[in-house]
Amino acid sequence: MKIKVMKFGGTSVATAEARMTSALRVISAKEQGFDPVVVVSAMGRRGQPYATDTLIGLLKEIDPTVGPDPRELDLLIACGEIFSAVIFAHTLKTLGHPAQAFRGGQAGIRTDGVYGNARIVSINPASLVKSIEGGFIPVVCGFQGVWVPPYNPPGGELTTLGRGGSDTTASALGAAMGADAVEIFTDVDGVKTADPDYVPEAPTLRKVTYDEVAEIAHLGAKVLHPRAAEVAMKFGIPLWVKNTFSDDEGTEIVPREDFPGRRVTGVTHTGKLVYLLFDLKEASEGERTVLEGRIYEQMAQHGVNLFMLNLSPSGTGFAVPRSQYTLVQDILDGLVMPVGQAIFLFQIGGASREVETQARLLEPLGPIKRVVAELTENCTMVSLVGHEYLQQPGVFLAVLETLIDAQIPVLQTSDSDFSLSVLIPESETHRAVKLLHDRFELAEVR
């Protein structure tokens, strides 16, 4: 068998016309001698009848204050892909190519038991092989699998893979079936040097490494999910990102050794964040350690996600997703922490009524030391991604100078082997991405 896994995203299956275009690509692959295995996302995006967000909305409509059970939520949102797979298979059938739809579990995809964010642990593609041998084109529901708990319920428990899960499905199926190629079809020409909504002239990269594309994806590019790139990298699966609606050659994703060289790959942006900077100057060194430990203990206990950490003798700081900020405020604002003989009172931003009440109540106990967290709401993270480039002298300077000369405040930085990120006000995202794209001459990249 000469397997080609072809994954079609939401816009590629949203309408009858789009499904026809996608189906013709599958048929073309078959005519070229491949055995296509199709993976589909739910049909359409936010607001459309069978899109994942629309299905979640059905539960919110009942009572927005009551969160759904993760198990039930997975059962519901997996329906989007089931609709999509059945309709896509039927589209192929109407074009004279018999096809069979498979749920993730039917395709042999086993996951761990984390509802809403499951990881694939194994794939047994026997049913897909049998389908191909029977002359069918298998059409697999992306984004889902089955967890088999220890009590072994018949059929297991349906799980979903989290954001971008359909890309991961495609990549993992490609690995399990020893595919000749995995093609991720979307509505842009491939991996671009920046979000084209922000930089319309951003070119499509013809070739990137698995590392670069994983980094770009982790740091905000929505064209391919990083888990998909990581699976492809682990198994050396040839991976492409292509546009369903154009004949552009797309982006080929290759191992590092196949595309050496020093370069800047792109500029990304991600996250709606709130930055908190805790001033611990009033604490002694011993007290500071205890306070920091307890701050992070609280964040860990409540499952808060942290970004852009900083720890220095004068304090500590981190960003949190805006969706979790109210929780952080509830936890920390007005919190009283005795450390040895000292009493510390936490204040997030300006003094709230709760903080002042606490302060008055504590007055009889002696002097209170306040830990004030300076608050910067509405931040985002903009990142420069590169290959063997960022460690060169002057790159940090070039990034900061570009932004600061444009009066864009930089709140914090973070770097890795492949990227350099800055935390900036969200209102400046568009300008920052464009300025960095221009500064590093990314419009010239091919």
Added chain:
Amino acid sequence: MRANQHTDFEKPRGVSHVEVRHGYAQVHVSGIAGNLTRERLSILRAVADSEISIDFLKLTQSGLSFLVAEGRSEDIEAALSPLELHFSIRKGRSIVLVHAVNMRDEEGLIARIVRDVILSGATVSHIGDMHNRMLMVVDSAEAERVADQFRESLVEAAR
């Protein structure tokens, strides 16, 4: 084609391994009194003009901090001295890297690691995060002990 195979695909959740990189010096510039933003730029310009690569830049409340290769310590001193700022260079620094795939998507994972690091008693002078790893700057003499401690508490806990 390899049908009927069971294969592990995705990296396991949680901390997968701990790594130590030696041979750094930590530069800490503090107490900047004037225009903090502009002074930070002049520091980075002086470093870039001396062709020195930096890692792990962090903006602090009154300055900034970064790492350089230990072998460039004298060069960095020569580059920063003319600026007449308060700075320190601590040689013998190492980075302990705690690797965990997609760690920013795992609720509370980063906070748990930082909590464990702080409560371990290790003297961590700087900390940073990316999507797949956390980096902590420690004295080289402490680095292997700290890494072993993390391996025991974090990697084992993830299994």
